[in-house]
Amino acid sequence: MDHLGKNKLPPNALAQGLWIGDIPDELKDLRFAEKLLIAQVRHSRCLVKVASGRYKMKANIMYFSNPIDKIYDILPPGKDELDEMIAFMFTGPSKPTPEQLRDMPLLVRRAVVKRALEWLKLNHKDYQDIISDENLSSYEEEAVPVAYEYQQQEFNKDTLTSGINEEIEDEGTGSGPCPVSVHGLTGEDFGNMTSHEMCAAALKHLKENKKIILFVAHDEKSVLTFHNPSLFPMMYPHLFPYGFSGINNSMQTSKIGQTAHKRFYLMYHDKHFQFDPSFSIIAFNVEQMKQSNDSGFIITHCKNIDNIADHIRNIDSKVLDDMYIQFKNKERVVPANKQEKSCLQLIHDVDAAASHVQGSVTSKKYMRNDIWSLINKIGSPSWFITISPADFNHPICLYFADVDQEYKPEI
Template identity: 40%
Template sequence: MDECLAIMFIGASPPSPADFKRTPLLMRHAVVLSALRWLKLKHIEYSDVVISLNNLYEYPADVPPVYVMYQPGDGEAPAPAQSVHEEDQECGSKDGLCLFIVHGLTGADLAHMSHHAKIATALHYFENGGKVVGLDRGSDPTFIYHNPALFPRMFPWLFSYGLGGFENNKLRTGLSRTAHQKHSLLYNDRRFQMDPHFAFMIFNHEQIRASTKGGYLLTERQHFNDVVGKLLNIDTDTL
């Protein structure tokens, strides 16, 4: 996990165990074990998974399971990061819990930056020792075409037992991919509607499939003359 994830605290003092308890960064053994058992019981893709309690309880429960880096700060916020209501550069609290402040680029910043400005900012970040998150993938890519297991793998909490994916051969009646998607969005419990990513992923995949099909039709050179002839000879009145 340390190869792809790290936690950075910025503040006047290093984080304490009390600070860690206020963050969602701790390994809750009972929750993880319950989730693994649920997946093993409810999802066909996890049926052969062997749960190792020894490995699970090797993760500490009071500190994050990945590397924690602390960057000391002087409590002063740079002028560009201040709001219009701030009168000085001091940013802190005299009493109560001290909040950590992380400075970085937000969507609003990126919207007004040119392409060259983004490159310059990225180079400045790396030259000052900045790091990035790298997520590995399997040796074989997952296809979005004729892959009934694709959406059950991405959304195991929506597809019971890992079944019911689109374009699967277990359907007894003819149902197109589009009709199946609409049917899912009309479920009585509305779990497909309420999920924040499901509809977006469907829309994204349909755009990819439509553009790929369009590109395929355009590049079929052997049919070019026939298509042009039909377009030139089309009956405009009928159209």
């Protein structure tokens, strides 16, 4: 009411470029691979693991972020492009049957893809003259277009997320499309490294490749990740059917911020953003990339940037190799000479930039230090709550996830 009283549009008004539109039938119930085939922008690659038990089947997906987002001029991409995007593993007591392949998220139905692309061409503002009949005809009428690796396994129950007294039984569904869950987005080699290990590895690479800082074997045409209103509508056309409501779009008279805009997506009334298995993770990853980019920009404008540059230029490769091995072996590193102190100081300088990135190893380390400092000052908590082995088995978690779980605490 305050904004209307001042003759201004409220920040959350649909006229502020927040209108999305209803999802048409042509874009509903698309399989995972079909969504990839109609997307103009590719942000990541993925490993898809389909686990079959005796009666049920489920799918897990792990995303790997691309250094540069890729944009396609024609859709669907060729089958060789799909092989670059997806690695497929199947586990079960036997190899998949034709019926099981039809229930997998990697099933591609050519007629469904064609119908979706034709609708987008007529209605989405970023889709014009994009359909390649040649590429489309290279896909079978109804088949999984990527090869799979098979590994024999009797059950598909994950022991890490099973209760202590829980009976081993199959997870997933026995008929129809198998459920899909995304388990995270990560770099290929850095998932289990500490912050010091990652910094040391990066500095080691920088020192060994003095001229080659970054080389990406990728298509020469890329798309801007930041300050690009069309990024998410082109990456998720099945969520933005008309191509509107991009972040920082030109219709916004008052900026609402990227984080607030993504919160608007996730709180959308029909929850189609929440139900998409990858949107929230990719949106968070873009946020992390922006925070990392901003932190690096701040460091380059610090007064001690010349000292940091001198440290990198004059660093001793042998000392850095030794420290990298020590960090990799989880050993405590105590600098014994000037060169080791210089290497450690450089690692701390790089570490400082990562502390501003949500979810980074460094930010978790700083949070852990804050907790220990708080305990040291006011004492340890009188009681702890431990949810083991997985929080999604806890009744409170199930209750807030709105799965019709009746929760009656008995105290």
